[in-house]
Amino acid sequence: MLLAGLLFALMNVCVKYVSHIPTLEVVFFRSIFSLVASYYVLRRQQIPVLGNNRKMLTLRGIAGCLGLIGSFYTLQHIPLASAVTINYLSPFFTAILGIFIVQQKLRPIQFLYFAMAIGGVFLLKGFDTRISTADLLIGITSAIFSGLAYNIIAKLRHTEHPLVIMFYFPMLTLPIAGVYCLLNWQQPQGLDWLFLLLIGIFTQGAQYYMTRSYQQADLSKVASLNYLGVIYALVFGYFIFDEQLNSYAYLGIAIILLSVILNVKTKKVAS
Numbered sequence: 119m120l121l122a123g124l125l126f127a128l129m130n131v132c133v134k135y136v137s138h139i140p141t142l143e144v145v146f147f148r149s150i151f152s153l154v155a156s157y158y159v160l161r162r163q164q165i166p167v168l169g170n171n172r173k174m175l176t177l178r179g180i181a182g183c184l185g186l187i188g189s190f191y192t193l194q195h196i197p198l199a200s201a202v203t204i205n206y207l208s209p210f211f212t213a214i215l216g217i218f219i220v221q222q223k224l225r226p227i228q229f230l231y232f233a234m235a236i237g238g239v240f241l242l243k244g245f246d247t248r249i250s251t252a253d254l255l256i257g258i259t260s261a262i263f264s265g266l267a268y269n270i271i272a273k274l275r276h277t278e279h280p281l282v283i284m285f286y287f288p289m290l291t292l293p294i295a296g297v298y299c300l301l302n303w304q305q306p307q308g309l310d311w312l313f314l315l316l317i318g319i320f321t322q323g324a325q326y327y328m329t330r331s332y333q334q335a336d337l338s339k340v341a342s343l344n345y346l347g348v349i350y351a352l353v354f355g356y357f358i359f360d361e362q363l364n365s366y367a368y369l370g371i372a373i374i375l376l377s378v379i380l381n382v383k384t385k386k387v388a389s
Contacts, residue, residue, distance in 0.1 A: 119331040119343040125324035127350030130193055130202055131322065131358060132313040135277050140304055144190055146295035149288035151318025152325070164341040168280040170171035174270055178283060181267040186291065186363040188260025196249050196257075199361050203239050204249075204257035210236055211265030215326035219269040222336075224252040229378065231381040238373030239348060241366045268332055343378060 136144055160167050169175050185208070192201040210232055216222035271283055306314060331340050349371055355361035 119328065119335075120346065121230060122324045122327035122331065123343070123347040123350060125320045125327070126347055127202075127354055129317055129320035129324060130198065130351060131354050132191045132317045133190055134198050134359070135313045136306070136310055136317075137190045139306060139310065139314075140302055141187060141191045141194055142295045142298040143302070143304060144194075144314065145187055145291060146299050147314040148186075148317050148321055149292040149295055151315070152284065152322050153288035153292060155318075155322050156281050156288065160279075160285060162298065163281075165279050167282070167285060169208055169278045169286070171274060171277050174274055175283065176290065178267050178270040178274070179286035181263045181270065182287045183291040183294060185260050185262075185264035185267055185297075186258050186287075188263065192253060192257040192260065196253050197353040197355070197361060199297050199348075199351050200249055201257065203253065203348055205261060205264075206348050207236070207258065207261040208264035208268070212264050213265075215265050215269050216272070219266075220272050222272075225384055226255070227379055228384055231377045231384070234377040234380075235374055238377065241370030241373065257314040260276065271329055271332045272352055273278040280329040280333060282328060283329055284322075287325070346374070346378065348374065 133144060157167065189205050192204055195201075213222070213224065213232060217224065251325060271377075277355075331343075352361070352367060352371070
């Protein structure tokens with residue numbers, strides 16, 4: 119999950135660099151790369167492409183598609199650290215939805231740790247007046263769909279190969295983004311092509327390691343590690359986009375790290 123978080127952070131930087139390209143067009147290029155790469159590996163390893171539980175795989179693909187579109191939109195339209203801060207609310211929804219979807223039991227103290235992490239996230243950036251209500255709602259909705267997708271991944275842990283789960287994501291996303299591109303195509307220029315390629319490479323690697331982690335580890339603990347992605351974003355935002363850190367940001371980082379450590383050390387409740 120730590121490696122997946124780093125790759126996602128690099129992807130976020132690339133998405134930010136192509137903010138002038140429509141969101142769904144960026145999603146389109148990302149989906150093409152992921153579809154081709156996943157299909158190639160699946161065929162090479164002789165793994166059935168369409169998997170076993172096609173209904174749940176389709177739901178995962180739809181939830182992932184909506185989560186991705188919302189995530190890319192916020193990355194392109196508001197400051198990087200603020201966008202990632204909002205997007206990384208998904209572990210909160212992952213844990214809460216996990217209670218109902220995968221019957222993941224949580225100790226009462228873990229709710230306090232999640233509350234600490236959420237508080238730390240908001241402290242990182244405070245109240246950013248550059249974020250509109252619409253942008254905030256899109257970001258939160260994206261986090262909810264991401265949380266739903268992660269729970270479905272966990273539910274499929276015993277029946278599906280990680281690459282099959284990944285394959286359904288672009289397979290369902292590509293037609294949606296493709297229709298938009300046909301009607302609103304904007305030609306990428308120069309380095310745009312490089313950044314679009316890197317988005318695909320970084321995302322493919324990040325999705326694979328994230329899927330492996332959700333299939334093999336306790337859902338609530340893995341979800342908590344997602345919060346470390348905010349720290350990656352702050353570092354890249356500072357050095358690349360000149361986003362300055364303040365005392366609240368440092369305090370937020372400390373609270374997030376503390377909540378992650380405490381949650382990881384909390385023993386899993388017996389099912």
